[in-house]
Amino acid sequence: MKEIKMVDLHGQYLQHRDEINNAIQEVLDSTAFIKGPPVKKFEQELAAYAGAAHCIACGNGTDALQVAMMALELQPGDEVITTPFTFIATIEVIKLLKLKPVLVDIDPDSFNIDPSKLKAALSEKTKAIVPVHLFGQTVEMEKIIAFAKEHQLFIVEDNAQAIGADYTFSDGNVKKAGTLGTIGCTSFFPSKNLGAYGDGGAMFTNDDHLAARMRSIVNHGMSSERYYYEHVGVNSRLDTMQAAILRVKLQHLDEYNRARQDVAAEYDKAFRNITALKIPYRNPDSTHIFHQYTLQVESGGRDELKQYLNEHQIPAMIYYPVPLHVQNAYQDLGYKVGDFPVTEEMCTKVLSLPVHTEMETDQLEHIISSIEKYFN
Ligand SMILES: Cc1ncc(COP(=O)(O)O)c(C=O)c1O
Structure with missing residues (x-):
């Protein structure tokens, strides 16, 4: 692979x-x-x-x-x-x-x-x-x-x-x-x-x-x-x-976006029934072109899942780990932890999986089966 x-x-x-x-x-x-x-x-x-x-x-x-x-x-x-x-x-x-x-x-x-x-x-x-x-x-x-x-x-x-x-x-x-x-x-x-x-x-x-x-x-x-x-x-x-x-x-942008949507559809199908994972929501008014495929990992297991994936040669990224109002450079805005609870919670739950235009079938299968195994 x-x-x-x-x-x-x-x-x-x-x-x-x-x-x-x-x-x-x-x-x-x-x-x-x-x-x-x-x-x-x-x-x-x-x-x-x-x-x-x-x-x-x-x-x-x-x-x-x-x-x-x-x-x-x-x-x-x-x-x-x-x-x-x-x-x-x-x-x-x-x-x-x-x-x-x-x-x-x-x-x-x-x-x-x-x-x-x-x-x-x-x-x-x-x-x-x-x-x-x-x-x-x-x-x-x-x-x-x-x-x-x-x-x-x-x-x-x-x-x-x-x-x-x-x-x-x-x-x-x-x-x-x-x-x-x-x-x-x-x-x-x-x-x-x-x-x-x-x-x-x-x-x-x-x-x-x-x-x-x-x-x-x-x-x-x-x-x-x-x-x-x-x-x-x-x-x-x-x-x-x-x-x-x-x-x-x-000239290939729509093709690129469709390829990303195809990967996302496969992920959705596989992860929909894993209760610890929430698959990406679709705004009914918008198409989703999956710049990122971002799961929410419920009940505090995000970092362990990320580590497991990395150990299985699957990159996964956290976009974003720290909300902007908590960043050192922006403390003068006067916000504090607790001001934006949804954002703060998402920073502890989100995990983005590889989603791109050249994903090969064996790669996709490896990512999906590794995650399925983790939760079984
Ligand atoms: C949401 C968002 N805004 C702005 C930017 C800035 O774009 P650039 O890196 O081209 O300066 C990026 C990407 O890097 C982004 O993801």
Whole structure:
């Protein structure tokens, strides 16, 4: 059996090796390493895929969030509501811009921000909400959108983990995750469902004015006239090589997501009847593209199960072991243990299994039979 990895980047590369090598070679021959033609083409193709008017590529998903908040002209002291159960980048950029993160606990089934708890977090300084579509399925966006409308808040979706997921509104309208708010942000970190071979990210919006502002901000705030600056900006461009690779991979994104869903379906079937395990919940309004397949291990046995799996050559990871409000770097927010009990509980229960596009039958069988044996 081939070694099992959380993500098999090499196996995925081999599937499209010639196409990718040719794309890279073309960039090398062109030497247009920054802002070369593949960047614009990729932006257009990804915007069309997502059904967004604009896609602006940038250096990584963290910058995408930062640039989105800069474009919205949020001011120091403005409050931004988000979740304590996410990757650190979500809250990091809020702090970096001297905005105030206000955290709201999650739903224990979906791991996503709990819309019923938003109202208690609202103040007259609240300007935006950052729903994070964690592990591959969307937040209950209709409720978030209604709340944002009522209180005139911007929505910046953190869609680093759910690119390609579909959200269905109650009127039947279907839209892609990342195009449901004011601005959607995504990451092309290599292990993401649409992963580059280095860092990369992008913002989506249907607002022409915000799109123009973000396009300027990622390029030092430059106006259409070279060396004239309209905004304070950053240097955050997707490099041409990454864009060329992502153009190839975008054609396979739906296939990648389906392969992950197939693995998840096999896991579900096997683990549904193990009482100590809770299989991932499905938000009925969203497809799940399984950036992670995350079990909840009931009754305190998570760490022992993880150790057992590792001893059986099965990687398993804890996303995330420590809630954001407990992290040392964020103690000045004034939160304490006990403030977000659902998040805190999930940090003791969650365990993510390998789920990727190149999972081989014997690998899947080994993972499933090892877990079945453990609980028998
Ligand atoms: C939820 C979430 N937000 C933001 C990011 C930041 O993306 P990047 O690593 O591309 O900066 C990531 C991924 O790393 C993420 O998972």
